[in-house]
Amino acid sequence: MARHDALTELANRVLFRERLDQRLAELERRGGSGAVLCLDLDRFKAVNDTLGHLAGDALLREIAHRLKATLRGEDIVARFGGDEFAVLLHQSDGPERAMLVAGRLIEAVQAPIILGAHEAEVGVSIGIALIPAHGDKAEVLLKRADLALYRAKDAGRNTFRFFEPAMDEEAEARRRLELDLRRALQRGEFELHYQPILDVATGTIASAEALVRWRHPSRGLVPPGAFIAAAEETGLIVPLGEWVLRAATHEARRWPEHVRVAVNVSTVQVRHGNLFPAVRAALDASGLSAERLELEITESVLMADDERASAVLHDLRSLGVRIALDDFGTGYSSLSYLRRFPFDKLKIDRSFLTEGSKAEAAAIVRAAASLGRGLGMIVTAEGVETQEQFDMAQAEGCTEVQGFLIGQPCPCGELRSRLRKSTAEPSLARQGRAHPRGR
Numbered sequence: 001m002a003r004h005d006a007l008t009e010l011a012n013r014v015l016f017r018e019r020l021d022q023r024l025a026e027l028e029r030r031g032g033s034g035a036v037l038c039l040d041l042d043r044f045k046a047v048n049d050t051l052g053h054l055a056g057d058a059l060l061r062e063i064a065h066r067l068k069a070t071l072r073g074e075d076i077v078a079r080f081g082g083d084e085f086a087v088l089l090h091q092s093d094g095p096e097r098a099m100l101v102a103g104r105l106i107e108a109v110q111a112p113i114i115l116g117a118h119e120a121e122v123g124v125s126i127g128i129a130l131i132p133a134h135g136d137k138a139e140v141l142l143k144r145a146d147l148a149l150y151r152a153k154d155a156g157r158n159t160f161r162f163f164e165p166a167m168d169e170e171a172e173a174r175r176r177l178e179l180d181l182r183r184a185l186q187r188g189e190f191e192l193h194y195q196p197i198l199d200v201a202t203g204t205i206a207s208a209e210a211l212v213r214w215r216h217p218s219r220g221l222v223p224p225g226a227f228i229a230a231a232e233e234t235g236l237i238v239p240l241g242e243w244v245l246r247a248a249t250h251e252a253r254r255w256p257e258h259v260r261v262a263v264n265v266s267t268v269q270v271r272h273g274n275l276f277p278a279v280r281a282a283l284d285a286s287g288l289s290a291e292r293l294e295l296e297i298t299e300s301v302l303m304a305d306d307e308r309a310s311a312v313l314h315d316l317r318s319l320g321v322r323i324a325l326d327d328f329g330t331g332y333s334s335l336s337y338l339r340r341f342p343f344d345k346l347k348i349d350r351s352f353l354t355e356g357s358k359a360e361a362a363a364i365v366r367a368a369a370s371l372g373r374g375l376g377m378i379v380t381a382e383g384v385e386t387q388e389q390f391d392m393a394q395a396e397g398c399t400e401v402q403g404f405l406i407g408q409p410c411p412c413g414e415l416r417s418r419l420r421k422s423t424a425e426p427s428l429a430r431q432g433r434a435h436p437r438g439r
């Protein structure tokens with residue numbers, strides 16, 4: 001039992017390793033070729049979540065059976081855990097047989113599966129490392145098949161990919177980035193820029209969004225797009241996010257009382273981090289009132305009906321913190337998210353202002369704005385770069401606008417002087433004109 005998976009009765013990781021080591025020794029003595037395949041089911045979690053654990057178990061057993069039936073007797077198939085499987089092809093004459101088998105495995109897995117009264121469909125992604133072309137050590141082969149698997153996953157469901165040397169380099173670059181990020185956090189190389197958000201009705205700056213940048217010693221100012229994903233994958237987003245919260249609330253304390261600060265919060269922080277205590281600690285340390293803090297989340301936080309995530313959001317809201325739905329319209333945009341959680345604000349993604357015809361942009365902004373307002377939310381148009389876009393956003397009912405026309409993200413000193421001016425300036429927006437870029 002120590003060498004088999006109890007659920008599917010397939011080999012487990014230990015036995016797979018043993019067999020792989022044996023086969024590699026044989027191949028070294030006598031020559032020949034083989035292949036290691038790493039498999040990961042697509043959409044398994046959805047079946048487990050909707051039909052329950054028993055159905056999930058039955059599905060895994062059926063998949064195990066199908067995988068075995070597709071392979072030859074001398075091939076080894078193992079379950080590594082969860083919805084991960086691995087295959088050792090005893091023989092593979094170059095890539096041809098591996099390719100053929102991968103195609104057959106995909107076909108076998110994707111056929112509908114009857115689970116009691118339900119019918120489920122899952123897919124599988126496969127990464128392949130060839131023996132000896134991609135390595136002659138078990139560890140190397142498994143790692144490389146796994147790298148190829150990631151690539152297959154990226155490419156979409158029901159595909160396979162062979163390992164390529166460039167994948168090693170990318171993994172290496174990732175590792176370096178992770179190390180760099182860890183050090184950057186210790187050395188305090190991150191800084192926040194702030195982008196003003198205009199209240200259309202009053203023509204004054206209602207809030208500013210904190211946007212993190214990395215002041216890299218050799219690469220200069222690195223935008224968040226280059227490191228947030230890596231920080232999320234490695235979990236570093238949790239300490240980084242805590243720092244952002246502390247710095248942003250501290251800074252906002254120096255702004256006029258009516259100006260709020262918006263902080264972006266990653267799904268990882270909401271699901272696995274200690275967001276609630278981190279927010280409370282930042283508010284306590286800075287002395288900023290909770291009503292002046294706005295957290296921007298994306299709808300991915302509410303996907304899969306995550307109980308814990310929505311509990312965290314409700315807790316934050318009962319503190320007085322506002323919650324905004326960022327980048328609205330770019331994800332699944334299921335309207336059920338809007339019912340599942342009472343957002344204070346809807347931010348319409350900037351792609352809607354820039355892509356498609358003007359009439360299309362206006363129609364989408366109008367629909368989103370009336371939806372948001374109907375549910376009692378503030379509606380912000382993101383990415384307003386021209387006066388024409390500003391006029392459209394205003395005409396279609398947006399209550400706030402954000403974008404380069406109002407102001408670029410800027411260092412805290414610049415924003416502070418802008419805020420001092422904003423309270424003194426007469427309102428231009430009331431007459432239908434945006435504020436000039438105050439410098």
Ligand code: C2E
Binds near residue numbers: 211326382
């Ligand atoms: P976001 O929250 O949607 O932030 C708005 C992004 O749009 C910012 O990019 C901003 O510079 C850009 N932007 C604003 N107005 C305009 C415009 O008129 N035209 C154009 N072309 N772009 C405009 P940035 O600073 O590069 O941030 C990118 C994303 O990185 C943010 O998107 C946000 O999702 C993420 N991010 C930034 N800071 C943090 C952070 O502290 N934590 C987390 N988790 N994510 C962050």
Ligand code: MG
Binds near residue numbers: 209264296326
């Ligand atoms: Mg944002």
Ligand code: MG
Binds near residue numbers: 326327349
């Ligand atoms: Mg956004």
